[in-house]
Amino acid sequence: MASRAGKHTLMMQNKPCISGFAAVAGKKEGEGPLARRFDKLYEDTHLGQTTWEKAESTMQGEVVNLALGKANLTAGDLQLILAGDLLNQCISSTYGLRELNVPMLGLFGACSTMALSLGTGAVLVESGAVQNCAAVTSSHFCTAERQFRYPLDYGGQRAPTSQWTATAAGSTVLTPGGNTGVPSVQAVTFGKIVDMGITDMNNMGSAMAGAAADTITTFFTDTGLTPGNFDMVLTGDLSQVGSDLMNQILVRNQIELKERHADCGLLIYDRETQDVAAGGSGCGCSAAVLCSYVLQEMQAGNLKNVLFVGTGALMSPTSVQQGESIPGIAHAVWITGC
Template sequence: MAKKQGKQTYLMQQCLTVRAWAAVGSKKEGQGPLASGFDLIEPDSTFGQDSWEKAESRMVSLTVAKALSNAALTYEDIDCIFAGDLLNQCVGTTFGLRDSGIPLFGLYGACSTMAEGMLLASLLVDSQTVRRAMAVTSSHFCTAERQYRFPLEYGSVRPPSAQWTATASGAVVLEEGNQPPYLRAAAVGTVEDLGVTDQNNMGAAMAPAAAATLRRFFADTNTSPEQFDLIATGDLGAIGSQLLVELLQRDGIDIKSRHTDCGLLIYDRQKQDVHSGGSGCGCSASVLGSYLLPSLRDGKIRNLLFMPTGALLSPTTVQQKESIPGIAHLVWLSHEKEGIL
């Protein structure tokens, strides 16, 4: 059973491996720098469906099927799956998985959902409650715009601080094993809110949560940024990434040379009109599957802190003039079974 370390961190006691993974994207993701790492790029963002929401569900089912194929497994081999998306009642997930027969834990952590799913899945596998578990998340540009801002037909102008919701999905299969990448530890995030109210500046809203989780992880494990090759946040974009670095520098923690952001990796900001970068549940999940996990498997990255961040707002809270709380969950992924701790 995982050992609790400090206030928010859990160290895995078994040897947990990410057995397989998959990343699926659409046209814009296929034009980005990570395109070659995706398992599937579907140029038609409707995925052959007659609504954007059905398209997202189809993308989820394709991603899960591809991850299982990569692992040479079937739906019956999976004990449970942790999954979520950005839509009301997580309908992208539930409709996408309704024919799979896999026992489902539906999650909502906004764009932090991939790490939340991996964290919970790892705790169940590490405790040997289940043998094998999956995590999957998704997002779709058109469903997210309709959900959080304006339908595309409205033609609203996006400010420079806005980010582009990725039409993408990522999935992983976790089990005990002896092949990298390994999942070594996980840290549960707390809800943080510094009063940001601009729904077109999610990076600023989420940066305090990312800072809080990293501070706590380093304190809980008595580690420092220099001991990790890469700290990959999820979807802070250009503005939020800079704020995260500055917030931690105030506490004497320097991550600048180690930090990257999935929202800055998935697109080419010079050539693609994505403003501050990418976002969405599927952004960090697909970057994990197309770039980060292959790099860990091959030893190009030895130790990675993967920390997607989520903005916990809804259309209702925005209309009520509420601020935007954020949360960030962290998983430590490694090419090595042991070391550092």
């Protein structure tokens, strides 16, 4: 059973295992620095489907099956799938996973959904309520643009603070602790809603920065650990603007991440050559980076302790149109190496 450290952090006594993981991505991501790390790359943004929404659903179904294969499991071995995405009513997850015939919990944490689903799944496995479960999320540049911003043929100029929604998906398969040779979950800190008063949907990094700083501060306060205990504190995805602001807040909280900090939105693209403004975003951004490069490095023994802090901007098109600010949230998952 999980024990509580401090006010908000759950420590896993049995350390649920990440027995399988996989990531898929689109053409632009395949032109970035992590291209060789992804299990599958798609050249066609439609993935052979008739709509972008169906394409995103296809990514979810495929990435779960890839992760299951690596864990030597099938969909029939799962008791639960925890999934979500950016689209209204989480339709990418609903339609992408319906053929698997597995009980599903639909989750919405915006771009924090990978950390939310992974953390929730770990707690369920740790408790014994679930033996095997999958955590998955996705995003697609074209579906997100259609819902949140402008029609693609509008041709509007992107603000320097804006981020590029990744066409990508990532999945992990969680099993009970004791499986050596795979990464495992040591602790989970579910975050609080933090509102920075940002109203510009093209500045989501700043909107999420306060929540990231709050959750990181909470984790270190609860556990008594410091950034020096970690090889990487991985946020996802603040990109450049949000990362700078988060680190300024953390310094005020007497926490300095320095070279240990990495951000999924800055890892997935080359900002110098790929015209992505401040960097990457979207549920699939942090999911794909975690479930490829980071967990691969952990499995290889190159990273021992990673604090994965998924960040999300909890907005909707309606709330933005009504002039509401954009609240942020961040969830932290401490992952230990093999």
